[in-house]
Structures are given as C-alpha cells and as structure tokens.
Amino acid sequence: DIQLTQSPSFVSVSVGDRVTITCRASQAMNSYLAWYQQKPGKAPKILIYAASTLQSGVPLRFSGSGSGTEFTLTISSLQPEDFATYYCQQLNSYPLTFGGGTKVEIK
Amino acid sequence: EVQLVESGGGLVQPGGSLRLSCAASGFTFSDYYMDWVRQAPGKGLEWVGRVRDKVNSYTTEYAASVKGRFTLSRDDSKNSVYLQMNSLETEDTAVYYCVKNIRLGSTRGVAFDLWGQGTLLTVS
Secondary structure, three states: OOOEEEEOOEEEEOOOOOEEEEEEEEEEEOOOEEEEEEOOOOOOEEEEEOOOEEOOOOOOOEEEEEEEEEEEEEEOOOOHHHOOEEEEEEOOOOOOEEOOOEEEEEO | OOEEEEEOOEEEOOOOOEEEEEEEEOOOHHHOOEEEEEEOOOOOEEEEEEEOOHHHOOOEEEOOOOEOOEEEEEEHHHOEEEEEEOOOOHHHOEEEEEEEEOOEOOEOOOOEEEEOOOEEEEEO
C-alpha cells in the first residue's frame, strides 16, 4: 500500500499569507495525485488532480506540483474562505489512500 | 443539476446489515467509475471501494478493512450505485460519501470530482 504523509498537520496563518502543504508518498508513484479541500460539515471538494491540473472553477491562487514521492499544494495568498482541512490522495494503485489532512486555521 | 444523493444511512447494531444507495443525475452515469469514501467522526477520509463501468465489466476494488463484508454494485438503468454492508462493526461508524471519478480521455479514475452530501451510518 502507498502511505501518504502530509505536513504540517496543522498550520496557523493570516489572510494574505502563502501556504505550502507537502504530501510524501511511501514509494514512487505516477502523477495520479489529487488535492481536496474540506470545510466542517461539508463534503470534500476537489482542487487539483494529476498533481498539477487545476480543477475547473478553482481559483488560480491554488497550485500543485511534484512527482515521484513528493508533492505540494500551494495557496499563493490565503483568503478567508480558504480556512479548511486539505487532503492529498493517490490514485496510482489500490488501495487508494488519503493523507492524514492539514488543517489551516486563522492566526 | 449535476449531483449525487446518498440515502440509506441509520443506526444498526453490530453484526447487522445495511444498504446505502446513491442516485446520480446531470451526467452520463454509465460512463464513469463510481467510488465510496467514508469519514469517521472527527477523523480523516478513508476510501472504501470502487465499481468500474460496463466497459470494464463492472469489476470492483475494496479496501482491506471492508473486503469480504461490503459489496459494491451499480444499476446504470437507474443511474444508481449501491453499497451493501454486512457484518457491521462499530469501526464502520462514519459518514459515507458516494463519489464520481474524473475521466481524462480513455483514462478513468483520475480523481474524485463530484461528491454527494454524505449519509451517516452509526453502528452501536
């Protein structure tokens, strides 16, 4: 199984800050890596797929990069609506797995 | 409207069974893989399983934690996918989400682009 480790698990930031979340895979994988945003009481929402492709309708301040075993999600300038929990997911092999999540809170 | 609507959640005793349903609308359901993802209270996301499309013979994949107890199926004529859950355990308590996969050309299962609102299963 491919284990995904997200870091940090928690980050406290201010509006306008740049945020980078890392997702490390336990073994090298192709670029079937996705990022999701989840707000309390809501279903997750896709942000990025195939490591770096922005889902339609997602603001350009979100970007994804990486390959092999290390992937990143960057929010260039955090907006109030971005405070949420973020998850990475690998769809390279079964079982599909998610990272443990990164909670982005207001400083 | 493009949406997924789950139903069937509720309270079940350990060892019991339940079937969750997910009704799709607004897209060509038969063209897509469908998955289920669950989230225990206060915890992260856990993939449960996948049912492929007719082209891929409706084959299924499961997480180890549910294999042998849960069964995924779909009815393309009803635009619906189902999760039959048997031998339920307290650890199965979670919100269960039905999800649609992204297709990139002939490549299926690239990511989850549409999620239902979730249905809560409580095993107690």
